[in-house]
Amino acid sequence: MTGTASERRTFTCEPGVDISYRVAGHGPVPIVFIHGFAAALTTWDDIAPLFPAERFTLYLLDLKGFGFSSKPRGGSYSVEEQAAVATAFIKDQGLTQVVLAGHSLGGAIALLVTLQARDRGNAAMVSRLILIDCSAYPQKLPRLMKWLTIPLLPRIGMALIPVRRIVRYTLERVFHDKTAITPQRIARYEQCFGRRGMARVLIRSALAIAPDSYGAITSRYREINVPTLIVWGKEDRIVKISQGKRLADEMPDARLKVIGGCGHNPHEERPGETFGVIMEFLGKGE
Numbered sequence: 001m002t003g004t005a006s007e008r009r010t011f012t013c014e015p016g017v018d019i020s021y022r023v024a025g026h027g028p029v030p031i032v033f034i035h036g037f038a039a040a041l042t043t044w045d046d047i048a049p050l051f052p053a054e055r056f057t058l059y060l061l062d063l064k065g066f067g068f069s070s071k072p073r074g075g076s077y078s079v080e081e082q083a084a085v086a087t088a089f090i091k092d093q094g095l096t097q098v099v100l101a102g103h104s105l106g107g108a109i110a111l112l113v114t115l116q117a118r119d120r121g122n123a124a125m126v127s128r129l130i131l132i133d134c135s136a137y138p139q140k141l142p143r144l145m146k147w148l149t150i151p152l153l154p155r156i157g158m159a160l161i162p163v164r165r166i167v168r169y170t171l172e173r174v175f176h177d178k179t180a181i182t183p184q185r186i187a188r189y190e191q192c193f194g195r196r197g198m199a200r201v202l203i204r205s206a207l208a209i210a211p212d213s214y215g216a217i218t219s220r221y222r223e224i225n226v227p228t229l230i231v232w233g234k235e236d237r238i239v240k241i242s243q244g245k246r247l248a249d250e251m252p253d254a255r256l257k258v259i260g261g262c263g264h265n266p267h268e269e270r271p272g273e274t275f276g277v278i279m280e281f282l283g284k285g286e
Helices: 079-092 105-119 143-148 153-160 163-174 183-193 198-208 211-218 241-250 271-282
Strands: 009-014 017-025 029-034 056-061 098-103 126-132 228-233 254-259
Touching: 009 079, 017 079, 029 079, 029 105, 056 079, 079 105, 098 105, 105 126, 105 211, 126 271, 163 183, 228 241, 228 271, 241 254, 254 271
Parallel strands: 029 056, 029 098, 098 126, 126 228, 228 254
Antiparallel strands: 009 017, 017 056
């Protein structure tokens, strides 16, 4: 990006809870990026610089509990709570006609934000959706999330096992292209896993992902008529590509683009290709 990301900022979404974010660019098209489970706004570091600063303004969020955002002991970390945080941020920034981009669990949050805006008579808040390997339907929890739901195990494990080892183990299962697991990327994820209170946030977030809670949401995807790009890594082992195909079939104005030789994180494994399909979706000018 011809304009670099700003220093980290915060906004207060509720008393005692500050949400960390960064802004990059100064263009007329706002894109709000929502990261996935066990990540942070730094997950977008490879793709964000590719967006022309004169055309786009990027808003990169740390969800509640993640990255440098507050990690309240008594806080909720459900999809509904994170959707409320994202909505509060958009309103705080005075944004309309937002392009909402979400990865994995962040995609589910983006879908819920869009539905809730529609229910509140504010359909103009979200103009387009970009869903990257989106966790849109009930499924078996990935192994890491299963472990997080076992009483005491995650706290003991995160206390005894070096954070770097946990990060490498996780990335080896998320990434198809193992050459993308560089020391720099591991250090990036250590910022998320290694912060104080992270074990509590991960446990509560995993416990809040109840498959039954998806029912009321999944039945409404056909109502979302904003133009939608669904991007998927062909070799994704976390959220199968069949979910992407199903989502593209159910949403009335959605298209699916598959990135070959790529796992669950196309924006990190194949940032150039992912950026290319996003720009094709957004068009040469708006």
